Amino acid sequence: MHELFAENQAFRAHGRLWIEGPADRFLGIGRLELLERIATTGSISRAAKEMGMSYKKAWDLVSSMNTQARQPLVSTQAGGAHGGGAALTEAGAQAVAEFRAMQARFEAFLADETARLYESK
Amino acid sequence: MHELFAENQAFRAHGRLWIEGPADRFLGIGRLELLERIATTGSISRAAKEMGMSYKKAWDLVSSMNTQARQPLVSTQAGGAHGGGAALTEAGAQAVAEFRAMQARFEAFLADETARLYESK
Numbered sequence: 001m002h003e004l005f006a007e008n009q010a011f012r013a014h015g016r017l018w019i020e021g022p023a024d025r026f027l028g029i030g031r032l033e034l035l036e037r038i039a040t041t042g043s044i045s046r047a048a049k050e051m052g053m054s055y056k057k058a059w060d061l062v063s064s065m066n067t068q069a070r071q072p073l074v075s076t077q078a079g080g081a082h083g084g085g086a087a088l089t090e091a092g093a094q095a096v097a098e099f100r101a102m103q104a105r106f107e108a109f110l111a112d113e114t115a116r117l118y119e120s121k
Numbered sequence: 122m123h124e125l126f127a128e129n130q131a132f133r134a135h136g137r138l139w140i141e142g143p144a145d146r147f148l149g150i151g152r153l154e155l156l157e158r159i160a161t162t163g164s165i166s167r168a169a170k171e172m173g174m175s176y177k178k179a180w181d182l183v184s185s186m187n188t189q190a191r192q193p194l195v196s197t198q199a200g201g202a203h204g205g206g207a208a209l210t211e212a213g214a215q216a217v218a219e220f221r222a223m224q225a226r227f228e229a230f231l232a233d234e235t236a237r238l239y240e241s242k
Contacts, residue, residue: 001219004212006191010143015136019238022131070127091125098122102234109230113223117140
């Protein structure tokens, strides 16, 4: 396709990938980042803050994932304002690992497509 | 990953694909639809109307594509209010065909990933 481009550089295949459940998105790159930050900070509120996201938004995302999963991806402990600790469950860690792998395959697909943009025909 | 899902059905890999240029998006599914509707209606204004898009928005998208392409993807003829006719150029038809093919490969990738969600390990 490169013969269509005004400049022979810097055009790239880009994209977004997510897993859609029956009623809502289940996992995407934003939810993945939230899970990873919950794992490292041990707190939904700190994870949300790191992402510039409201606590309510983060909680809604966690709630959406927990509701759609057979077993919760995030476990929480009651605490003070904005809750106590939070951690990934085993299911949560598995979801992170598998979605990371899916995302890596997608990035390989995008790299192939970017290369294909510059193939001669 | 299916063992993580609350129900063993209806989870799917979804996504969006586009070609990003140095300064702006070049082609995506919305721009593709706009080009296809310009081809069938012979008019940017009718194509925009069919998509529930303002004429200005459609014109901005066409302008972005034409500016980034070596040769314009859409040719226009001066006319009355909201312009005269518009048509895809040869480059425009090629862009449509190639992005359609790219999108079809992406849909195959998503189907593979959806199948993989339900593989046993």
